[in-house]
Amino acid sequence: MHMNASRLFNDSQDVLPEFRQILRLRFKLPSTKACNQIIVHILSTLARVGRSVVRSSNVAPFDIRSPQPEDIEVAQLHWCFSTLQPDCTKMSEASKRSAEWKDMTRLETVDSLTSELEVMIKMVPEAARERWAKYFDGFRRLFANFLQVRPTVEWSKISHLPEGALQPYDSLTQPNDSAVKDLLNKVIVVKLNGGLGTSMGCKGPKSLIAVRHDLTFLDLTIQQLECLNTKHGVDIPLVLMNSFNTEEDTKRALRKYRNVKVTVHTFNQSCYPRINRETMMPVSHNVDKLDNDAWYPPGHGDFYESFYSSGLLEMFLNSGKEYCFVSNIDNLGATMDTKIMNAMIENGNEFVMELTDKTRADVKGGTLISYDGLIRLLELPQVPKEHRDEFYSVTKFKYFNTNNLWMKLSAIKQLVVDNKMDMEIIVNPKTMENGIDVLQLETAAGSAIKNFHGAIGIIVPRSRFLPVKKTQDLLLVMSNLYELENGTLRLSDNRLFSPVPLVKLGSSFDRVSNFLKRFSGIPDMLECDHLTVAGDVWFGKNIKLRGTVIIIANHGDRIDIPPGALLANKIVSGNLRIMDH
Numbered sequence: 001m002h003m004n005a006s007r008l009f010n011d012s013q014d015v016l017p018e019f020r021q022i023l024r025l026r027f028k029l030p031s032t033k034a035c036n037q038i039i040v041h042i043l044s045t046l047a048r049v050g051r052s053v054v055r056s057s058n059v060a061p062f063d064i065r066s067p068q069p070e071d072i073e074v075a076q077l078h079w080c081f082s083t084l085q086p087d088c089t090k091m092s093e094a095s096k097r098s099a100e101w102k103d104m105t106r107l108e109t110v111d112s113l114t115s116e117l118e119v120m121i122k123m124v125p126e127a128a129r130e131r132w133a134k135y136f137d138g139f140r141r142l143f144a145n146f147l148q149v150r151p152t153v154e155w156s157k158i159s160h161l162p163e164g165a166l167q168p169y170d171s172l173t174q175p176n177d178s179a180v181k182d183l184l185n186k187v188i189v190v191k192l193n194g195g196l197g198t199s200m201g202c203k204g205p206k207s208l209i210a211v212r213h214d215l216t217f218l219d220l221t222i223q224q225l226e227c228l229n230t231k232h233g234v235d236i237p238l239v240l241m242n243s244f245n246t247e248e249d250t251k252r253a254l255r256k257y258r259n260v261k262v263t264v265h266t267f268n269q270s271c272y273p274r275i276n277r278e279t280m281m282p283v284s285h286n287v288d289k290l291d292n293d294a295w296y297p298p299g300h301g302d303f304y305e306s307f308y309s310s311g312l313l314e315m316f317l318n319s320g321k322e323y324c325f326v327s328n329i330d331n332l333g334a335t336m337d338t339k340i341m342n343a344m345i346e347n348g349n350e351f352v353m354e355l356t357d358k359t360r361a362d363v364k365g366g367t368l369i370s371y372d373g374l375i376r377l378l379e380l381p382q383v384p385k386e387h388r389d390e391f392y393s394v395t396k397f398k399y400f401n402t403n404n405l406w407m408k409l410s411a412i413k414q415l416v417v418d419n420k421m422d423m424e425i426i427v428n429p430k431t432m433e434n435g436i437d438v439l440q441l442e443t444a445a446g447s448a449i450k451n452f453h454g455a456i457g458i459i460v461p462r463s464r465f466l467p468v469k470k471t472q473d474l475l476l477v478m479s480n481l482y483e484l485e486n487g488t489l490r491l492s493d494n495r496l497f498s499p500v501p502l503v504k505l506g507s508s509f510d511r512v513s514n515f516l517k518r519f520s521g522i523p524d525m526l527e528c529d530h531l532t533v534a535g536d537v538w539f540g541k542n543i544k545l546r547g548t549v550i551i552i553a554n555h556g557d558r559i560d561i562p563p564g565a566l567l568a569n570k571i572v573s574g575n576l577r578i579m580d581h
Helices: 005-011 017-026 033-049 069-077 088-122 126-148 177-184 217-232 247-257 300-309 312-318 338-347 385-392 409-417 445-451 471-478 512-518
Strands: 062-064 084-086 166-168 187-193 210-212 238-242 264-268 323-328 351-357 367-371 374-378 399-408 426-431 437-442 456-459 482-485 488-491 502-505 524-534 536-539 544-553 558-561 566-574
Touching (some): 088 126, 126 300, 126 437, 177 217, 210 217, 210 471, 217 238, 217 247, 238 300, 247 264, 264 300, 300 312, 300 445, 312 409, 536 544, 544 558
Parallel strands (some): 166 456, 187 238, 524 544, 536 558
Antiparallel strands (some): 351 399, 367 374, 426 437, 482 488
16 A cells, blocks of 8 residues: 555545544554555545445444455455454344445445446447447456455365266277267367467567477467368367457468468457556556556456357357367467367266376466365465465375366357356456556456366376476477477477476576577487576587586576587586687
8 A cells, every 4th residue: 555544544534534433443453564554445445435334433343353464465455345354242233234334335346447437438439339348348247246256265165076077088988080070070179369478578479489390389279270170171160369469460470371271260358457456446547549558358267258249159059060179379288189079078068177187386276176066176366375285285186277178169158148157256466567556357267167067177198288388398399308290299209208307497598589599409308307597508509418407607607508518417507608619
C-alpha cells in the first residue's frame, strides 16, 4: 500500500467517522504491518464505493487473524472477506452481519467494475464492439467469481483418486491400421499459441523461434500433421489459439504453408484488463489504443469459451469431427497418439489428461486429486502455504499434468452453452513497467476436468513431455540426444540410459541470441548426466561432454572451451582464453 494506516485513520475526510471509530474501539487490531495494510484496504474500498457499510455502534467485536507477511497478497486480494472472523462468543449475529457486509461489498465492487467496463465499451469502434462486449462480459463473470470463491483448497478435503481414475499408458492397446484412419478422421489438433518468447529473450511469438535445423515450433507441428495426412489419407486440421500478442506475427508466418497438405484455422483468446491491486479497477480506461501492458490473455482455460465463440467448434461438429487434442505449442513431445484416442472412445471418456512422472524439476506442476467427490486439477496457487512442501513431494504426488488434453467436442459445446464450465481461478500478481502493482485473473484448461463425464488421467512416458521454456531446454533438443523425423523429435537410440541430462545455464545464456553466439557448435551430450554453466563461458566446435560437467567463470573472468575438447566428470573454473591465430 502507498498510504499508511495512521494517515488514513487521522487525515482522510472521505471515510465515515463512525466506521473509523468502530475500527479503533470495537475491533481487536493486532499491531502488524500486514493487518494495517488490510484495514487500509477496507477503508480505501469503502471510501471509493462512497457509502457506509457499518453505521451502528452495537457491532460485535471481531478478531482479525493476522496473516504472515508472505500471505498478505491473498488477504488483500480477497478484500478481507475470509480474514475477518467473528468472535465465537457472538457467532450467530456477527456471522450474519459479516456475511451481509461481505455480500454487499462484493456487489458494490462488481457494480463499480461493470460501470468502468461500460464506459470503455462506448469508446470501442462499432465494428469491434460486439467482440469487446464478449471479452468484458467474460471478465466480469471471472472477477465476480474471484471475489466469491476461496483462493485455496481445504487440505483436509483432499482424498485418494478413485480406482480407474489413472491408467498407465502401457495398458492401452494399439488400434489396427483401418481403425487408425477412422480415428484420425474424427480429431482436430489444437495448439495453444498465445505466448511470447520473452523467457528466452525474444519479442515475437514463441512458436516462431527456431529450435532445430532452423525449423520453428510451428514448422515442426505442420510437418507432423502433413506426414499423418499424407500417410493415412486423412485431413487432420490444425487450430491455433492465438492471443492479441501473437495474432499478427502468426498470420504472416502462416503464408508459407499455403501449399502444405494441412488446413490451418486460427482464433483469438480473450483480452482482459489488468486490475490495479489497490483500487481493484482496470488499469486502462481506453481500448481504442491498446496498451499491451494494461491487458493480458487470461490463460489457456479461456480456450473453451473463445473456441465456441469463434464458430469453429460448431463448424467442426457439422463436418463430422468429434474430438480435439489440445497441447502447448512449445511441448515438442505432444504428438498425435491413436492409442490414447482409441482408449478414450472405447471407455466413453469425455476428457483425458496426460500426466507423467514428477521429478525434482517438476515439483511445481499441477496434479490430479479427488476433492468433494470430483477429480480435480490442483495447481500450486491453490495450495495453502503451510502445505506447499507436501505438494512438492514426489512421493505423495507422483505425477503432474503435461497439459496434453483430449476432449469430446460435443461435451465442450454442451458445457459452454449451459454455462457449466467451472474452473478454479489463478491469481497472478504482476508489477507493470510504471511500478503499478496489478492482478491477472487466469484459468487453466486442465482445471475443467471436473466438469466432464468419465474424465480420467493417463500416465504417459516422459517422452510426451518435452517443453522448451528456457535456453537450457533448447540446448537439449538441439543436441544429438534427439533425432528429428517428419517433425517429431525422439530420443536417440545411442543414448543408452535415461533420463536426459539435467542442464542449468547461467544468465549469460538467457537470451537466444546470446546462447547461439556462445555455442560455436552444440556439444555431443549422449553420455552427459549433468551440465552446469555460469559466467562468461564460450564453447568451440566438436566438444564432447560426459558424466557431470561444471563450468564456472568468476566475475570478470572468461572461459573458452577449445574446439574438440572432451570434458568427462570435470569442474572447470577460473580464466581460460583461447583465440584463433
